[in-house]
Amino acid sequence: xxxxxxxxxxxxxxxxxxxxxxxxxxxxxxxxxxxxxxxxxxxxxxxxxxxxxxxxxxxxxxxxxxxxxxxxxxxxxxxxxxxxxxxxxxxxxxxxxxxxxxxxxxxxxxxxxxxxxxxxxxxxxxxxxxxxxxxxxxxxxxxxxxxxxxxxxxxxxxxxxxxxxxxxxxxxxxxxxxxxxxxxxxxxxxxxxxxxxxxxxxxxxxxxxxxxxxxxxxxxxxxxxxxxxxxxxxxxxxxxxxxxxxxxxxxxxxxxxxxxxxxxxxxxxxxxxxxxxxxxxxxxxxxxxxxxxxxxxxxxxxxxxxxxxxxxxxxxxxxxxxxxxxxxxxxxxxxxxxxxxxxxxxxxxxxxxxxxxxxxxxxxxxxxxxxxxxxxxxxxxxxxxxxxxxxxxxxxxxxxxxxxxxxxxxxxxxxxxxxxxxxxxxxxxxxxxxxxxxxxxxxxxxxxxxxxxxxxxxxxxxxxxxxxxxxxxxxxxxxxxxxxxxxxxxxxxxxxxxxxxxxxxxxxxxxxxxxxxxxxxxxxxxxxxxxxxxxxxxxxxxxxxxxxxxxxxxxxxxxxxxxxxxxxxxxxxxxxxxxxxxxxxxxxxxxxxxxxxxxxxxxxxxxxxxxxxxxxxxxxxxxxxxxxxxxxxxxxxxxxxxxxxxxxxxxxxxxxxxxxxxxxxxxxxx
Numbered sequence: 001x002x003x004x005x006x007x008x009x010x011x012x013x014x015x016x017x018x019x020x021x022x023x024x025x026x027x028x029x030x031x032x033x034x035x036x037x038x039x040x041x042x043x044x045x046x047x048x049x050x051x052x053x054x055x056x057x058x059x060x061x062x063x064x065x066x067x068x069x070x071x072x073x074x075x076x077x078x079x080x081x082x083x084x085x086x087x088x089x090x091x092x093x094x095x096x097x098x099x100x101x102x103x104x105x106x107x108x109x110x111x112x113x114x115x116x117x118x119x120x121x122x123x124x125x126x127x128x129x130x131x132x133x134x135x136x137x138x139x140x141x142x143x144x145x146x147x148x149x150x151x152x153x154x155x156x157x158x159x160x161x162x163x164x165x166x167x168x169x170x171x172x173x174x175x176x177x178x179x180x181x182x183x184x185x186x187x188x189x190x191x192x193x194x195x196x197x198x199x200x201x202x203x204x205x206x207x208x209x210x211x212x213x214x215x216x217x218x219x220x221x222x223x224x225x226x227x228x229x230x231x232x233x234x235x236x237x238x239x240x241x242x243x244x245x246x247x248x249x250x251x252x253x254x255x256x257x258x259x260x261x262x263x264x265x266x267x268x269x270x271x272x273x274x275x276x277x278x279x280x281x282x283x284x285x286x287x288x289x290x291x292x293x294x295x296x297x298x299x300x301x302x303x304x305x306x307x308x309x310x311x312x313x314x315x316x317x318x319x320x321x322x323x324x325x326x327x328x329x330x331x332x333x334x335x336x337x338x339x340x341x342x343x344x345x346x347x348x349x350x351x352x353x354x355x356x357x358x359x360x361x362x363x364x365x366x367x368x369x370x371x372x373x374x375x376x377x378x379x380x381x382x383x384x385x386x387x388x389x390x391x392x393x394x395x396x397x398x399x400x401x402x403x404x405x406x407x408x409x410x411x412x413x414x415x416x417x418x419x420x421x422x423x424x425x426x427x428x429x430x431x432x433x434x435x436x437x438x439x440x441x442x443x444x445x446x447x448x449x450x451x452x453x454x455x456x457x458x459x460x461x462x463x464x465x466x467x468x469x470x471x472x473x474x475x476x477x478x479x480x481x482x483x484x485x486x487x488x489x490x491x492x493x494x495x496x497x498x499x500x501x502x503x504x505x506x507x508x509x510x511x512x513x514x515x516x517x518x519x520x521x522x523x524x525x526x527x528x529x530x531x532x533x534x535x536x537x538x539x540x541x542x543x544x545x546x547x548x549x550x551x552x553x554x555x556x557x558x559x560x561x562x563x564x565x566x567x568x569x570x571x572x573x574x575x576x577x578x579x580x581x582x583x584x585x586x587x588x589x590x591x592x593x594x595x596x597x598x599x600x601x602x603x604x605x606x607x608x609x610x611x612x613x614x615x616x617x618x619x620x621x622x623x624x625x626x627x628x629x630x631x632x633x634x635x636x637x638x639x640x641x642x643x644x645x646x647x648x649x650x651x652x653x654x655x656x657x658x659x660x661x662x663x664x665x666x667x668x669x670x
Contacts, residue, residue: 040093042081048074048103049322050471054115055103056123057094064123065092071363075102093580094127110367110373117340122593129323129337140165140174142187142234147223148195148216149230151178151187154252164350165237165316180273182212184244185233188226189213210334238311238349245271289313291354291389294338295396296331297404299594304404305338306396311352320403324582336361339381343371351375356384370521407433408591412629417584418461424585427533428577429570434607436460439492440592442535443473443484444600453488454600457529458592467527468602469475485534487548496528497551529556535593538563538576540570545571561593620666630654631663 024169053073057066070076080087080095087095106112120128141154145161153174158164178189188195190213198204198217208215216226235246252267269598293308302324309317323334335357343351349375361367364381371379384390388491422434438458443451457467471491473484534540541560548556566586567576579586623631634652635641641649641663649660 022625038081038084041098041100042099048077049105050074051105052104052109052112053105054112054119055101056119056125057098057127058099058102058655059098064119064125065097066125066127067116067119069109069111069116071109071358073105077101077103090471097127109363113363113366113370117344120341121344129329129334138174140178140237142230144230148188148226149210150191150195151182151189151230163234165234178214181233181236182207183273184248184270185229185236186212187213187230188234190214190217207239212555229423231422237316258294263552289354291356292352293356293389293392293396294358295393295400296334296358297397297400298331298334299404299590302404302407303334304400304407306335306400306403307342307400308392308396309352310392318399319514320400322404322407330362331359332361334361335359336367339367339371343374346374348375348377351379353377353379355379356389357381358393358397364548403626418588421461421584423577424583425589426586427560428568428579429531429557431531431641433530434527435557437527437529438531438533438592439529440533440535440596441485441488442487442593442596442600443481444597444603449482452600452603453484454596454603455488455492456593456596456599457527457590458588461588463595465651468599470599481536484538485536486543486547489532489534489544493548493551493553497553528553532556532558533589533592533596534558535596536559536560537567541569541571561589566590595667622662622665627652627654638667 019184024095050072052069054067054069055077056064056068057074059065063301068076079498082089082400084095104115106115112169119125134564139154139158141152142163143150143152143161144163144166154162182189182496186207189207190198198208198215199557202218204215204218204220207213208218208220211579214221214226216223221229232244245512248267252271255261255264257269259472289310290312291310293310295306297304302322305321305323307319309319310611321338324598329337339355339357342536351371355371360381360383367383368379371381375646384393419434421428425431426434436459439457440456443453451473453471453473455469455471457464459467469492471486471488532544534544537560541558544560545558548554548558559577560569561567566581567588568579568581568589569576579589630652631641631649633639635644646657646660646662646664649655649663650657655663
């Protein structure tokens, strides 16, 4: 019996073992069985109010595992218990983990948002969406709670009494900005130890001697004067730049009029320093515009969020987050969760007048009202439709897509993670060993026409693009995905068997290089996979298995990956394998499936575009496939061919004056 057969027997054995354990559990303790059933703690009919409120599920130990809000508690909670099989797998896991549910009624949706955020912050439920920084971003911080405020670079959690500006992409960008501003606002930047030591010896540090620090350590300025410098520094960073530049320019002209040229030259240099600091911040919107621009990029498992902070029309900072999607979540719901977590504890001055989002939250008015209460002024939450704000939103969205791609690349490039993913797949499918070579197949077509298929290869968890193959389906037009999968698998493994027979080998191991002696290149289908994945459910997996059985191939495991619930369907099994949503194995299978889909779509589009180009020349008498291709190669497009003269067309090899006249008249008449 091959690995595929042993895998099916292993899954049946485990299923039988689980059934036997279930029987023994029933005999030993009926309570233990019912405690994990959602029906055991379903509220009595009519006991749930129809008012808005917040609910929470708790596990047998009393720990809160999920918090949610609803406009109607009865409607929302009943949805959990109405059709368990139709729920998202993550939601099913939450319900089987829970042992009780309770709720709190509130008067308005704003109160529901506030209470939901408070509970999430207090209990940190494991099944709620949690945003985490995709990297550690540095801030420019001013410690206003100290006697002599200090300017420094800070990371990590924010502290009370400290003014923050940013975040910035790199710490060196902060240091460059600070170095320019210290000419005009010579605020202390030294640590507490250096500050204390300078006071003890009575000499300032180097910055004090070059006039980039007002040296409060040796009492060159008073506490009030130094705090005024720190306040001016914060005002400039907050966007109130015009008054400082105008003041310095006025003092420069006064000094020049009084023939104090050295002082006038220093003031001129100060103005230039402030202008250079402003030039480092891009102007993207009109002056006086304060807005946070938020964009999303997501897939089935994760979402990346990017935020550009615009103050005074300039981009003052950028920050990114990555979130695991714990259930089927719409962009609007992701935006709502993000706004609550981002601004829940923010200081009033940290909230802008305008928040631009890619999709409105389900309770947009309530969210805007809650943010307005936090800011103590009106906050507008809206989706930009046109103009500069729409353009900036598209830029932020490109950054979000790039951040998600980089996050996936970092995750995929980790050897330990890849090994764990392959082992999880082997355990889930009961394979004898980890599938070091995985092949995935996908079919693409337009209403049954131009049917193509793709084969992508992952070895050791990484894409091997030199092994990718594409197929043009030879069957009748209009055949379904199941028949197409059967044809593709049959063609691929027939080639494998032919090449194995030609070389006289039992089959090369992955990593070997069986070379074709005629071409000097590796044979196209020389490597057999450990696992075949098809994009689809049990029907597609069964078609692939049937093709292998017909060819006598019994050492390759087969499974399908269904998109709707991300279920893994082993060939021949009646029940899917449900891998956890946070599973590295599921993540790898999804990446393989998505790559096969992308490769198939690309081939399908190119084939369809070529068909459209050539179809315009199909009706020209005397023009065969070879001449059609020669014309398209020469002119590049049918449009340029239509605009050409008879003499231009005659330059194409094989086209004479008579045929050129026919081509020109046919195209222009059409």
